[in-house]
Amino acid sequence: MTIDHRKERAKKAGRFDIYVIESDALLVGRLQGVLDADMAAEIVAFVETREIVAETGFNRFCDLTQLAGIHLSSDNVLQLAARRRAFNPNDIRVKSAFLATDPLAFGIARMYQQVLNSPRIEVRVWGDMQAAADWLGVNLDRLTC
Secondary structure, eight states, X not given: OOOOHHHHHHHHHTSEEEEEEGGGTEEEEEEOEEEEHHHHHHHHHHHHHHHHHOSSOOEXXXXXXXXXXXXXXXXHHHHHHHHHHHOOSSOOOEEEEEEOXXXXXXXXXXXXXXXXXXXXXXXXXXXXXHHHHHHHTSOXXXXXX
């Protein structure tokens, strides 16, 4: 398992923990605290950086179950989706799974899923981690390590 140095910096900030499991072509992110536009932009920037250097692409898993709150407007979600749709360093199709058990987190993730409308990024929102793992084609333990 390869862990990017940004994981350490993010972990110290106590806001999110992101790492890449190279052998599974999987990026895993666990968010904590309050998800706001700044945190979302930091995460998107990290993903975009990884997309530039990844030659084979990678799927994504984002765990929203530890969030204390969400301070994103519908405009914020629309801007994030537009940014992701426009950023296209390659034509590799990827899957992006969100785990959300809180109704607000689930709704925000579903809104993102609906407005992204990317031919390259397929988004699904799950309330069950096993279902997300199955959809991503990885063992459950890869999402919990």
